[in-house]
Amino acid sequence: MKTYITIKLFATLKKYLPASAEHHPIKSGVTVGELLNELQIPASLTKLIFINGKKGDSTSVLNGGDRVGIFPPVGGG
């Protein structure tokens, strides 16, 4: 059964944002790592992964309704 998540990508990752970001279909139980593969985002650019406002990682499992946010490393000042 298909479920849907919301994806938000920050800074240099914006270019990987799918058109369906607000309502992106996933198979329930898919991991963040699998989602990153699908979106073709290099793992080295995804140090900060948030699911529903809490820190997760590439092994975190996604469920319908989840909000996923991914931030690349940022070091400027």
Add this chain to the structure above:
Amino acid sequence: MNTETINILKKKATPAKFPDGVVYTCLSTPLIKQIALSLKVSIRDLEITALAENIIPERYVRNMRMLSTTDQQMLLKAHVCIIGLGGLGGTVVEVLARMGVGTLTLIDGDTFEDHNLNRQLLATEETLGVSKAEIACLRVNAINSSVTVHCHDQYLDNSNADALMKACDVAVDCLDNIPARFILEKAAKQLNIPLVAAAVAGITGHVTTIFPQDDGLKQIYGNSENIRPKGAETILGCLAHAVMVIASLECTEVMKIILQTGSLLRNKLMLVDLTDYTIECLEL
């Protein structure tokens, strides 16, 4: 300060009114400087004494509806170390000096270059090629002569960090690369002081506060051994308005730490993306 000093302050102080008509007693900036000079005491100590007597140094009067006279004394007694005096650092220096943080230690071994002019408050056409630490020191003196400035024209490293940051109550990360932030975090932990840390790329950035016992930067960047020195800012650059927003958020944390009030971004990361005005506090 002795009774004689207090009596002089009371005698010289004059009544004034807030815009809403509430009356307060104040001393002008030139008068405080003149009294400090004649009594051979520091301007900061004199301001602290005045505040303890409910006499408001006029320069802080627009603080005094949000801050108590005790709060302003706490700021004047605090010592904050700012590491990096570029985009974030220039604004943090400006804000903390105006806020009346009494002692500032400023650390940066860099000089101003053309590509700093787009966002760094202390970079002007006149300061190109000049030491960032030296210009920051002059700026603080120009804004608030009651602030004591310790100025270090050198980069923070593992060998000098403890000595440079000793005696500080709070450290503020205004650096421009990730490995230097880990050096700073290690030093702050060793010195047992809180660190306010931030970074910017383009018009996005993040801010957090790290106490000595907290996990800190590895929660944001991963382990220090396998990190790249720079992040998305190498592609996106940094824009002035975003840098100043993030720097102002750092100052908010510094003020809350000193005054021990309000909620901190401890074990939390405030993410800011000005593209669509995303501001989120995430749990680390």
